[in-house]
Amino acid sequence: MTAFDDLMAFQRDTQALGQIAGRLGWDQETMMPRESASQRGEEMAAIEGVLHARRSDPRVGDWLEQIEADDDVAAAQLREIRRSYERAGKVPADLSRRIAQVTSQAQGKWAAARSDEDVASFLPVLEEVVALKREEGQALAGDGDVYDAMVEDYEPGTTGAQIAAIFDAMRPRLVDLRAAVLEMPTPAGLSGTFDESKQMQLTRRLARTFGYDMAHGRVDKAVHPFSSGSGDDVRITTRTSETDPFNCFYSTIHEVGHGAYEQNIDKSFLLTPLGRGVSMGVHESQSRIYENQLGRSRAFTGWLFEQMQEAFGDVGVADADAFYGAVNRVHNGYIRTEADEVQYNLHIMLRFDLERALMAGDLAVGDLEAAWNDRFDSDFGYGVDRPSNGCLQDVHWSVGLFGYFPTYSLGNVYAGCLYQALRTAVPDLDAELAVGETSGATEWLRENLQQHGSLYEPRSIITRASGMEPGPEPLLDYLETKFGALYGL
Amino acid sequence: MTAFDDLMAFQRDTQALGQIAGRLGWDQETMMPRESASQRGEEMAAIEGVLHARRSDPRVGDWLEQIEADDDVAAAQLREIRRSYERAGKVPADLSRRIAQVTSQAQGKWAAARSDEDVASFLPVLEEVVALKREEGQALAGDGDVYDAMVEDYEPGTTGAQIAAIFDAMRPRLVDLRAAVLEMPTPAGLSGTFDESKQMQLTRRLARTFGYDMAHGRVDKAVHPFSSGSGDDVRITTRTSETDPFNCFYSTIHEVGHGAYEQNIDKSFLLTPLGRGVSMGVHESQSRIYENQLGRSRAFTGWLFEQMQEAFGDVGVADADAFYGAVNRVHNGYIRTEADEVQYNLHIMLRFDLERALMAGDLAVGDLEAAWNDRFDSDFGYGVDRPSNGCLQDVHWSVGLFGYFPTYSLGNVYAGCLYQALRTAVPDLDAELAVGETSGATEWLRENLQQHGSLYEPRSIITRASGMEPGPEPLLDYLETKFGALYGL
Missing domain, CATH: 1.10.1370.30 (Neurolysin; domain 3)
Structure with missing residues (x-):
C-alpha cells in the first residue's frame, strides 16, 4: 500500500459515512415515524461528529504532504481532499458546534414566525445566525472577502x-x-x-x-x-x-x-x-x-x-x-x-x-x-x-x-x-x-x-x-x- | 463534567451510531433499490469500523478504572459498558475482520447450496466459519468453555x-x-x-x-x-x-x-x-x-x-x-x-x-x-x-x-x-x-x-x-x- 492508497481507503470510508448521513436525511423526510425526530437529531449529531473528526484528521494532512499525484484523476482527488481538509482546519470546532445548535433552533423559530406572520420574533435568532456565519466566513476568508468564502462552499x-x-x-x-x-x-x-x-x-x-x-x-x-x-x-x-x-x-x-x-x-x-x-x-x-x-x-x-x-x-x-x-x-x-x-x-x-x-x-x-x-x-x-x-x-x-x-x-x-x-x-x-x-x-x-x-x-x-x-x-x-x-x- | 458524565456522553454517541447501523439494516430489507447492495456493503463496513473502534477505545478502559458507581442504575450501565469493552479487547481486530469477510461469502454460498440442494458445495466455507468461530470462542473463553463464551454474547x-x-x-x-x-x-x-x-x-x-x-x-x-x-x-x-x-x-x-x-x-x-x-x-x-x-x-x-x-x-x-x-x-x-x-x-x-x-x-x-x-x-x-x-x-x-x-x-x-x-x-x-x-x-x-x-x-x-x-x-x-x-x- 502506498500513502495514496492509504489516503484513498480512508476517504472511501469517509464518503461511505457521508452517504449514510444522507440516507438518514432521506429517511427523516420520507419514512421516519412522526415522533422520532428528537432521537434522530442525536443520531445525526453523532455521525456528523464522526465525519468532522475524519475530515480534519491530522493523518490526512500528513498524507497530503507526502503525496505527489501521478495523473490528472489523482490530482483532482487530492484537490478535493485538500479543499475539504483545509476548510475543516480553518473553522474552530467550537464555532461549528455553535452554528449547528443555533441554526437548529433558528429553523424552528423561522417556521413559527412564518406561520404567525411575525418577523420580529425571528430577528433575534437570525441576528445570532448572521453573526456566527460572519465569524465563520472571516475564519474561512482570512484576508479575503467573507461572502466569497461562503460561495466557495457551494x-x-x-x-x-x-x-x-x-x-x-x-x-x-x-x-x-x-x-x-x-x-x-x-x-x-x-x-x-x-x-x-x-x-x-x-x-x-x-x-x-x-x-x-x-x-x-x-x-x-x-x-x-x-x-x-x-x-x-x-x-x-x-x-x-x-x-x-x-x-x-x-x-x-x-x-x-x-x-x-x-x-x-x-x-x-x-x-x-x-x-x-x-x-x-x-x-x-x-x-x-x-x-x-x-x-x-x-x-x-x-x-x-x-x-x-x-x-x-x-x-x-x-x-x-x-x-x-x-x-x-x-x-x-x-x-x-x-x-x-x-x-x-x-x-x-x-x-x-x-x-x-x-x-x-x-x-x-x-x-x-x-x-x-x-x-x-x-x-x-x-x-x-x-x-x-x-x-x-x-x-x-x-x-x-x-x-x-x-x-x-x-x-x-x-x-x-x-x-x-x-x-x-x-x-x-x-x-x-x-x-x-x-x-x-x-x-x-x-x-x-x-x-x-x-x-x-x-x-x-x-x-x-x-x-x-x-x-x-x-x-x-x-x-x-x-x-x-x-x-x- | 465528571468522568462518569464523559463516559456516558461517549456511550450515547456510540449507541446513536449503533442505532444508525440498525436503521441501514432495516432500509436494506425494505426500501433499498435492488442493485445498491454492494455500495451498502461498504457503508455498513464503514460504520461497523467506527463502532468497533469506539467499543475498544482505550479511553473507555481509563474511565472504567476511575469510576465507582453511585447507585444501581449507574452500576448496571457500567456492567454493560464493561462487558462490551472487555469483549472487544479479547478478540483481535484481524480475526473479527476475517470472520466478517468469510461469513459474508458464506451466506451467499449457503443460499446457493440451499437452492441447489448441494450440501457438499457449502461444506468448505462452513469449515472455515467453524474454525474461525472456534478461534474467536477460545479468545473469548480464555480457560473457560468455548460454547459458553458464545452463548454469553446472546x-x-x-x-x-x-x-x-x-x-x-x-x-x-x-x-x-x-x-x-x-x-x-x-x-x-x-x-x-x-x-x-x-x-x-x-x-x-x-x-x-x-x-x-x-x-x-x-x-x-x-x-x-x-x-x-x-x-x-x-x-x-x-x-x-x-x-x-x-x-x-x-x-x-x-x-x-x-x-x-x-x-x-x-x-x-x-x-x-x-x-x-x-x-x-x-x-x-x-x-x-x-x-x-x-x-x-x-x-x-x-x-x-x-x-x-x-x-x-x-x-x-x-x-x-x-x-x-x-x-x-x-x-x-x-x-x-x-x-x-x-x-x-x-x-x-x-x-x-x-x-x-x-x-x-x-x-x-x-x-x-x-x-x-x-x-x-x-x-x-x-x-x-x-x-x-x-x-x-x-x-x-x-x-x-x-x-x-x-x-x-x-x-x-x-x-x-x-x-x-x-x-x-x-x-x-x-x-x-x-x-x-x-x-x-x-x-x-x-x-x-x-x-x-x-x-x-x-x-x-x-x-x-x-x-x-x-x-x-x-x-x-x-x-x-x-x-x-x-x-x-
Missing part, C-alpha cells in the same frame, strides 16, 4: 463579484421580457382534479423516461422534493396536489436531473471525492435543463399532453398548444419556488444582493424586512402583502445557507449554455422529445458532463461541455425566443 | 450446561405430547384467497391492538419479518401470502412483542447501554408470549375470527372453535420456522446439540449432514427428504451465529413462566382477550419486565417478573393443557 472558483457581473447583465433583459409578457393575456391553466396515485404512476414513468435508473434509486413523496445520495443509491422525492399535477411532474423531472447526474458519474469514482456532482450550480444546471429546456419544451409537452389525457381523461385544455401555454404560464406572484422561467432569476437577484449586504455588514438584520419589501416593489411592481410572502418565505437563511441562493441562477445560466450546445449536437432533439424520447439529450449530458463527477472544476466542466465560457446570453436568448413566440411578442 | 449469565439441563427436562414430555397429538385427526386449515392489502390493513390494526406505538414505529413488508431499532424509533416488518393470512398476522404479533419491548423501555435509558432489551432469550419471551400465549389463545382467536370475517367474508371454517383449531394445527414438517408450539422446541434441541458438538470439536463439519438426518429421524420419526428441509434450512451457521439457537427455546421457557404469573395477576385475561383488549397483559409485561431494559440481568428479570426461577415446567404444563383440550387427549 460553487468553488466563483466569486461574488463574478456573480454580480452576470446578474447585472441579465437583469435589464429579464425586466423587459417580464414586462412585455405580463402585458399579454395569461393562458388558462388546467382544471379538474387529478387522482394522486395516478400522478405517482405517471411521475415514475416520467422519471424513467428521463433516464433515472430505478434499480439504483426510488421515487417517494415528501413535503419538499429533493434528491439524496451518490453512486449506486440515489433517491428522489416529489409531492402531489390533487388540483396541480404539474407540481408533481415537474418536481420529479427537476429531481431526476439531480439524481441522474449522481447516477451517471463514472463508476470508478464511486465512494471517492470525485464521485459526486461538482457544485450546486452545476447540479442545478442539470435539474433545470431537464425540467425547463427539455421538460417544458413545446415538443415534450405535446407528448406529455397525450400521456395525461390517457391517465386522467379530459385535463381542461383544448389542445397541445393550449397545454404548452398552461405549462408555461407567466403571472404575478410572491413565491420564488412557484416562479416561472421568466421571473425566477429576479427572485434570486433580490436575495443575492440582500445576503451579500448582510455578510458585508452593510445591512442590519433589523432593516432586512424593509429592504426586502422595497426591492420587491421596485422589481415586481407591487408590494409584499405579508411576511410569509416576503422575507420569511425561504428556509435558507435560518439554517445559515448564505452564498447558496446565487447557485440557483448560476444553474440556469449554465443550463442555457449547455442547451445551446446540445441543440447543435442533437439536431433531431425536438422530433425525439415529441415522442417522449429523451435519450439523445440525456446521453449527451452524461457523456459531456455528468460522467465526470468532480473531476473538473465547475466553470471548467461547463466550458468543456458547452464549448463556451459560461455567460447569461444563451439563457436570455432562449427565454426571449421561447416566451416571445408563446406570448406573440 | 444470553449473558447462562451456560451451555444450564441450557442442556433445561432441554433434558423438556424433551420427554414434548416427545410424548407430540406423539399423542399426531395420533388424533388434524383440524382443517383456512381455505380461500385473502387480499394482501387487506391483510396489511388488518395487520396494522393488530399491531396497535397489541400496544405497538405507530408514532414511534412503522410496519412494512420484508422477505423475513424482523424488528429493528431501540428507543423512539422501532420498526417492524411482516410478510403476506395470498393463501396464508396467519403467516402475516402472527409474524406481526411476534414482531410487535419484540418492538413493544424496545418501545416500552424507560425513556431515561434512551441511547444508553440500558436502553435495549437485555438478551435474545428475554426478547424472544416477549415475542412468543404475544404471539402464542396471547395471540393463539382461544379467547383472542375468537375475536380475530370476527375481524377476519369482517375483512374477508367467509374464511373457510365454520365457527370460532374450528378457527382456533386452524390457528393451532399440529402436523408433520421439516422446517423450524413453520413449526407449531408443540414441535418447535424439538427443532431447537437438535440444533443446540449439533452446534455444541461442532464447537467442542466432537463433530466434524463433514459429518454434519448425517448427524442432522439421524437425529431428525429419531426425534420426528421420518427421514429428511432433501438438504433444504434439513441441515441447509437455516441461515444462522453460515453467518457464524453459534450459541444463538437455544435462545429461541429459552424465550419459550421464559414466556411460560411469565404467562403463569400473568394469569394470576390479570384474572380477567380471557374476557379481555375475547374482545380484542390486550392492555391488561401488555401493561403487566411493560410494568414488570419491559420498562427495565437491560437494568437487570436476563435470569434475574424473569425471576423478578414471574416470581420464580426460570424452568420449563410452566411452559410444559401450558402446552399439555392447551393441546390436550384442543385435541381431546
Whole structure:
C-alpha cells in the first residue's frame, strides 16, 4: 500500500459515512415515524461528529504532504481532499458546534414566525445566525472577502463579484421580457382534479423516461422534493396536489436531473471525492435543463399532453398548444419556488444582493424586512402583502445557507449554455422529445458532463461541455425566443 | 463534567451510531433499490469500523478504572459498558475482520447450496466459519468453555450446561405430547384467497391492538419479518401470502412483542447501554408470549375470527372453535420456522446439540449432514427428504451465529413462566382477550419486565417478573393443557 492508497481507503470510508448521513436525511423526510425526530437529531449529531473528526484528521494532512499525484484523476482527488481538509482546519470546532445548535433552533423559530406572520420574533435568532456565519466566513476568508468564502462552499472558483457581473447583465433583459409578457393575456391553466396515485404512476414513468435508473434509486413523496445520495443509491422525492399535477411532474423531472447526474458519474469514482456532482450550480444546471429546456419544451409537452389525457381523461385544455401555454404560464406572484422561467432569476437577484449586504455588514438584520419589501416593489411592481410572502418565505437563511441562493441562477445560466450546445449536437432533439424520447439529450449530458463527477472544476466542466465560457446570453436568448413566440411578442 | 458524565456522553454517541447501523439494516430489507447492495456493503463496513473502534477505545478502559458507581442504575450501565469493552479487547481486530469477510461469502454460498440442494458445495466455507468461530470462542473463553463464551454474547449469565439441563427436562414430555397429538385427526386449515392489502390493513390494526406505538414505529413488508431499532424509533416488518393470512398476522404479533419491548423501555435509558432489551432469550419471551400465549389463545382467536370475517367474508371454517383449531394445527414438517408450539422446541434441541458438538470439536463439519438426518429421524420419526428441509434450512451457521439457537427455546421457557404469573395477576385475561383488549397483559409485561431494559440481568428479570426461577415446567404444563383440550387427549 502506498500513502495514496492509504489516503484513498480512508476517504472511501469517509464518503461511505457521508452517504449514510444522507440516507438518514432521506429517511427523516420520507419514512421516519412522526415522533422520532428528537432521537434522530442525536443520531445525526453523532455521525456528523464522526465525519468532522475524519475530515480534519491530522493523518490526512500528513498524507497530503507526502503525496505527489501521478495523473490528472489523482490530482483532482487530492484537490478535493485538500479543499475539504483545509476548510475543516480553518473553522474552530467550537464555532461549528455553535452554528449547528443555533441554526437548529433558528429553523424552528423561522417556521413559527412564518406561520404567525411575525418577523420580529425571528430577528433575534437570525441576528445570532448572521453573526456566527460572519465569524465563520472571516475564519474561512482570512484576508479575503467573507461572502466569497461562503460561495466557495457551494460553487468553488466563483466569486461574488463574478456573480454580480452576470446578474447585472441579465437583469435589464429579464425586466423587459417580464414586462412585455405580463402585458399579454395569461393562458388558462388546467382544471379538474387529478387522482394522486395516478400522478405517482405517471411521475415514475416520467422519471424513467428521463433516464433515472430505478434499480439504483426510488421515487417517494415528501413535503419538499429533493434528491439524496451518490453512486449506486440515489433517491428522489416529489409531492402531489390533487388540483396541480404539474407540481408533481415537474418536481420529479427537476429531481431526476439531480439524481441522474449522481447516477451517471463514472463508476470508478464511486465512494471517492470525485464521485459526486461538482457544485450546486452545476447540479442545478442539470435539474433545470431537464425540467425547463427539455421538460417544458413545446415538443415534450405535446407528448406529455397525450400521456395525461390517457391517465386522467379530459385535463381542461383544448389542445397541445393550449397545454404548452398552461405549462408555461407567466403571472404575478410572491413565491420564488412557484416562479416561472421568466421571473425566477429576479427572485434570486433580490436575495443575492440582500445576503451579500448582510455578510458585508452593510445591512442590519433589523432593516432586512424593509429592504426586502422595497426591492420587491421596485422589481415586481407591487408590494409584499405579508411576511410569509416576503422575507420569511425561504428556509435558507435560518439554517445559515448564505452564498447558496446565487447557485440557483448560476444553474440556469449554465443550463442555457449547455442547451445551446446540445441543440447543435442533437439536431433531431425536438422530433425525439415529441415522442417522449429523451435519450439523445440525456446521453449527451452524461457523456459531456455528468460522467465526470468532480473531476473538473465547475466553470471548467461547463466550458468543456458547452464549448463556451459560461455567460447569461444563451439563457436570455432562449427565454426571449421561447416566451416571445408563446406570448406573440 | 465528571468522568462518569464523559463516559456516558461517549456511550450515547456510540449507541446513536449503533442505532444508525440498525436503521441501514432495516432500509436494506425494505426500501433499498435492488442493485445498491454492494455500495451498502461498504457503508455498513464503514460504520461497523467506527463502532468497533469506539467499543475498544482505550479511553473507555481509563474511565472504567476511575469510576465507582453511585447507585444501581449507574452500576448496571457500567456492567454493560464493561462487558462490551472487555469483549472487544479479547478478540483481535484481524480475526473479527476475517470472520466478517468469510461469513459474508458464506451466506451467499449457503443460499446457493440451499437452492441447489448441494450440501457438499457449502461444506468448505462452513469449515472455515467453524474454525474461525472456534478461534474467536477460545479468545473469548480464555480457560473457560468455548460454547459458553458464545452463548454469553446472546444470553449473558447462562451456560451451555444450564441450557442442556433445561432441554433434558423438556424433551420427554414434548416427545410424548407430540406423539399423542399426531395420533388424533388434524383440524382443517383456512381455505380461500385473502387480499394482501387487506391483510396489511388488518395487520396494522393488530399491531396497535397489541400496544405497538405507530408514532414511534412503522410496519412494512420484508422477505423475513424482523424488528429493528431501540428507543423512539422501532420498526417492524411482516410478510403476506395470498393463501396464508396467519403467516402475516402472527409474524406481526411476534414482531410487535419484540418492538413493544424496545418501545416500552424507560425513556431515561434512551441511547444508553440500558436502553435495549437485555438478551435474545428475554426478547424472544416477549415475542412468543404475544404471539402464542396471547395471540393463539382461544379467547383472542375468537375475536380475530370476527375481524377476519369482517375483512374477508367467509374464511373457510365454520365457527370460532374450528378457527382456533386452524390457528393451532399440529402436523408433520421439516422446517423450524413453520413449526407449531408443540414441535418447535424439538427443532431447537437438535440444533443446540449439533452446534455444541461442532464447537467442542466432537463433530466434524463433514459429518454434519448425517448427524442432522439421524437425529431428525429419531426425534420426528421420518427421514429428511432433501438438504433444504434439513441441515441447509437455516441461515444462522453460515453467518457464524453459534450459541444463538437455544435462545429461541429459552424465550419459550421464559414466556411460560411469565404467562403463569400473568394469569394470576390479570384474572380477567380471557374476557379481555375475547374482545380484542390486550392492555391488561401488555401493561403487566411493560410494568414488570419491559420498562427495565437491560437494568437487570436476563435470569434475574424473569425471576423478578414471574416470581420464580426460570424452568420449563410452566411452559410444559401450558402446552399439555392447551393441546390436550384442543385435541381431546
